[in-house]
Amino acid sequence: EADIYxxxxxxxxxxxxxxxxxxxxxxxxxxxYWYQQDPGMELHLIHYSYGVNSTEKGDLxxxxxxxxxxxxxxxxxxxxxxxxxxxxxxxxxxKQNTEAFFGQGTRLTVV
Amino acid sequence: xxxxxxNSPSLSVQEGRISILNCDYTNSMFDYFLxxxxxxxxxxxxxxxxxxxxDKNEDGRFTVFLNKSAKHLSLHIVPxxxxxxxxxxxxxxxxxxxxxxxxxxxLVTP
Numbered sequence: 001e002a003d004i005y006x007x008x009x010x011x012x013x014x015x016x017x018x019x020x021x022x023x024x025x026x027x028x029x030x031x032x033y034w035y036q037q038d039p040g041m042e043l044h045l046i047h048y049s050y051g052v053n054s055t056e057k058g059d060l061x062x063x064x065x066x067x068x069x070x071x072x073x074x075x076x077x078x079x080x081x082x083x084x085x086x087x088x089x090x091x092x093x094x095k096q097n098t099e100a101f102f103g104q105g106t107r108l109t110v111v
Numbered sequence: 112x113x114x115x116x117x118n119s120p121s122l123s124v125q126e127g128r129i130s131i132l133n134c135d136y137t138n139s140m141f142d143y144f145l146x147x148x149x150x151x152x153x154x155x156x157x158x159x160x161x162x163x164x165x166d167k168n169e170d171g172r173f174t175v176f177l178n179k180s181a182k183h184l185s186l187h188i189v190p191x192x193x194x195x196x197x198x199x200x201x202x203x204x205x206x207x208x209x210x211x212x213x214x215x216x217x218l219v220t221p
Contacts, residue, residue, distance in 0.1 A: 009152075033208060033209075035211075042115070042200070042210075045208045048208055092154075097143065097204060101157060102147075104153055104154045105152065105154045
């Protein structure tokens with residue numbers, strides 16, 4: 001069983017608020033990812049990291065930012081939430097180029 | 112442009128029968144393919160994978176077949192069980208990240 005955790009599971013927040021979605025893994029994986037998924041659609045990569053102090057933007061443009069100060073921690077921040085940010089956010093990690101293990105996701109609703 | 116396609120949004124199968132989920136891809140640089148299972152409001156769970164150097168991989172009730180010339184892979188579940196009802200995502204790797212299809216919703220009826 002993979003050990004990757006996301007908090008909160010659900011978040012309803014007002015427009016303009018700053019939010020941080022937490023993601024932690026205890027597997028010592030170097031690679032971590034953030035995906036965004038809307039119902040009935042594919043998962044889109046928005047950020048990834050190869051290791052500490054390494055962050056890159058993914059294929060889908062996102063107004064969010066990420067940081068990787070510690071191997072196990074990969075938080076995602078939205079400085080000013082908007083209704084268009086409403087989505088499910090999925091964090092994942094992998095050991096080299098093998099399967100990625102996902103957290104349970106955060107369902108974000110911006111009202 | 113979507114590089115991984117799952118053209119069947121849904122599939123219904125009777126318990127005990129075989130479920131076959133299909134996936135097509137366009138990028139010949141993909142070297143590793145995976146299937147994930149996802150329940151609503153949960154993260155995807157890894158099921159089974161296959162390297163591009165193989166054409167078949169089996170794990171219990173799950174078998175993945177890869178046809179590189181056709182750029183097609185499929186997941187077979189035998190026998191299907193009601194607990195298999197979920198959305199199944201096909202994914203392919205090239206370089207740093209996974210490219211996902213839109214998923215196929217499988218319903219296994221008793």
